[in-house]
Amino acid sequence: MTALLEVEAASKRFGGVVAVDGCTLSVQAGTITGLIGPNGSGKTTVFNLVTGYLPADSGTIRFDGRVVRRPDPTRLARRGLIRTFQHARVFPNLTVVENLVLAAPQRWWQAGSVRVSRAERALADDLLGDFNLTAHAGTPAAELSFGQRKLLEFAATLMSRPRLVLLDEPAAGVNPVLVETIERHIRRLHAQGLSFLVVEHDMPLVMRLCDPVIVLDRGRKIAEGPARQVQQDANVLDAYLGA
Amino acid sequence: MRAALVFGLLSALPFGFTAAWVQNLFIFTLMYAALASAWNIVGGYCGYISLGHAAFFGVGAYAVGIAFTHWTIGGGYRPFYVLPLVGLGVALASVPIGWVAYRTRAATFAIVTITFLFVAQQLAYNLRSLTGGSQGIAIPTPSFPVASYDEPFYYAMLGVLALSMLASWYVRESKLGLSLVSIRDDEDRARGLGVQTTFAKLTAFAVSAGLVAMAGGIWAYYIAFIYPQFAVDPLVTIGMVLMVYLGGRGTLWGPVLGAFILVPAQQYLAYRLGASELYLVGYSAVFLVVMLLLPRGILPSFSDRARRMRVRRLPPGRHTEEAVAS
Numbered sequence: 001m002t003a004l005l006e007v008e009a010a011s012k013r014f015g016g017v018v019a020v021d022g023c024t025l026s027v028q029a030g031t032i033t034g035l036i037g038p039n040g041s042g043k044t045t046v047f048n049l050v051t052g053y054l055p056a057d058s059g060t061i062r063f064d065g066r067v068v069r070r071p072d073p074t075r076l077a078r079r080g081l082i083r084t085f086q087h088a089r090v091f092p093n094l095t096v097v098e099n100l101v102l103a104a105p106q107r108w109w110q111a112g113s114v115r116v117s118r119a120e121r122a123l124a125d126d127l128l129g130d131f132n133l134t135a136h137a138g139t140p141a142a143e144l145s146f147g148q149r150k151l152l153e154f155a156a157t158l159m160s161r162p163r164l165v166l167l168d169e170p171a172a173g174v175n176p177v178l179v180e181t182i183e184r185h186i187r188r189l190h191a192q193g194l195s196f197l198v199v200e201h202d203m204p205l206v207m208r209l210c211d212p213v214i215v216l217d218r219g220r221k222i223a224e225g226p227a228r229q230v231q232q233d234a235n236v237l238d239a240y241l242g243a
Numbered sequence: 244m245r246a247a248l249v250f251g252l253l254s255a256l257p258f259g260f261t262a263a264w265v266q267n268l269f270i271f272t273l274m275y276a277a278l279a280s281a282w283n284i285v286g287g288y289c290g291y292i293s294l295g296h297a298a299f300f301g302v303g304a305y306a307v308g309i310a311f312t313h314w315t316i317g318g319g320y321r322p323f324y325v326l327p328l329v330g331l332g333v334a335l336a337s338v339p340i341g342w343v344a345y346r347t348r349a350a351t352f353a354i355v356t357i358t359f360l361f362v363a364q365q366l367a368y369n370l371r372s373l374t375g376g377s378q379g380i381a382i383p384t385p386s387f388p389v390a391s392y393d394e395p396f397y398y399a400m401l402g403v404l405a406l407s408m409l410a411s412w413y414v415r416e417s418k419l420g421l422s423l424v425s426i427r428d429d430e431d432r433a434r435g436l437g438v439q440t441t442f443a444k445l446t447a448f449a450v451s452a453g454l455v456a457m458a459g460g461i462w463a464y465y466i467a468f469i470y471p472q473f474a475v476d477p478l479v480t481i482g483m484v485l486m487v488y489l490g491g492r493g494t495l496w497g498p499v500l501g502a503f504i505l506v507p508a509q510q511y512l513a514y515r516l517g518a519s520e521l522y523l524v525g526y527s528a529v530f531l532v533v534m535l536l537l538p539r540g541i542l543p544s545f546s547d548r549a550r551r552m553r554v555r556r557l558p559p560g561r562h563t564e565e566a567v568a569s
Contacts, residue, residue, distance in 0.1 A: 074440065091429060103438075
């Protein structure tokens with residue numbers, strides 16, 4: 001197994017607050033890696049560093065063996081690293097199909113070509129079928145329910161043919177049935193060779209789904225390993241329950 | 244279809260109305276319709292409120308003026324032929340300006356762009372050898388027949404309007420339009436999905452600036468005297484923005500509709516109120532009405548209402564899909 005994503009001694013401070021403090025972690029190809037930790041432990045900041053939304057103060061981040069020198073979400077997305085957001089962000093003024101097609105890789109000289117080509121439409125329809133959204137293909141995304149938006153956002157990340165998908169709380173705010181649906185999709189895509197890094201507060205889901213699990217506390221990695229083992233780790237219990 | 248009808252009517256108009264004041268009014272209406280359509284590509288589709296577009300208008304105007312005084316391009320129809328060149332040049336020159344301005348967003352972007360406007364105005368005042376400073380530039384009036392003097396300008400403006408709308412339509416139907424709307428909705432997520440946001444924004448900015456400059460060029464030739472305070476005028480920017488907001492941001496016909504309402508209204512008020520700038524009070528009143536009653540502009544509000552009425556007429560249980568499909 002090779003490391004798809006490597007974070008080495010990355011730090012990020014906001015004024016006096018050290019959000020990420022010399023954090024080192026890696027995501028192996030072909031895994032569903034969980035990233036957990038108490039509130040304020042730096043999970044989202046790590047996400048933002050890794051995806052290029054924030055520049056790290058120090059440390060290196062490597063994706064697919066290459067050092068990311070200039071953080072740039074667009075370029076990283078084109079190299080196959082893509083993320084979702086906590087609150088199911090979709091483009092409300094675009095239709096469901098357009099939301100998907102937008103995420104398909106596009107070269108600059110294609111800017112003048114038609115909005116949704118036939119091939120892209122077919123690809124999008126396939127995905128919509130997988131996610132049970134076919135009936136809403138032409139609906140503006142603004143009219144979708146929260147759960148449907150969550151699914152749409154997830155489907156859109158797949159449209160870009162990613163290699164590593166970062167899911168920021170995929171189960172937050174959705175009903176138990178939908179949590180199961182999302183879990184099923186993650187497993188299915190994982191079986192097809194996609195790797196995941198998942199931030200999640202729903203511990204049963206993390207324990208079922210993720211291997212390994214990385215635990216952050218105060219901007220550092222305090223434990224890593226299979227779910228069972230991490231659950232019993234003294235440092236982890238300490239971080240969650242406080243001592 | 245609608246476009247063919249509107250442009251057919253507009254091209255026939257000078258034959259029906261030969262009175263100079265009507266043609267004059269329509270030249271300004273068409274000019275603002277073109278400006279608003281061009282502005283809409285950046286401000287409407289992409290959601291970046293540029294208040295600096297009057298600078299490109301002024302640059303276009305001065306380009307034509309300078310072409311007369313320094314390169315003697317000749318009179319008659321010649322200046323119209325150099326317009327595409329002016330448009331192309333300004334479009335290219337706007338790229339670095341846009342690149343700087345796009346480092347900011349939202350309100351900051353508006354302020355940065357309006358700064359460019361005043362920089363352009365100060366340059367017009369101070370580059371005296373080129374622009375004549377506050378003395379302005381006089382452009383020799385062409386020797387068109389008196390009876391139909393306005394017609395060449397009218398058709399030139401109509402041409403620029405057609406070009407603006409064509410560009411606007413093409414952008415909307417293309418992948419570029421898709422990217423622009425995604426930037427308006429949620430730029431950070433668009434970046435995360437691999438949308439080339441900088442490229443899309445700069446392309447929109449350049450197209451928009453080039454079209455505005457072409458309108459400015461015709462305006463300069465028509466007015467025949469250009470001064471810094473009128474060629475690079477914040478009121479031109481405000482006019483464009485207001486018309487787009489009134490007609491409907493991000494729609495194809497909204498900006499045109501806004502111009503066809505506001506320009507005649509402005510001329511009427513200016514005439515009634517004795518050429519003072521009191522009509523600006525009317526402008527702000529329009530802004531208030533738009534914000535309070537039609538926050539999305541006339542066209543989107545009315546198409547929403549039409550859609551709701553269609554939904555009401557459908558049998559129960561078949562609401563969403565059909566209303567959306569239509």
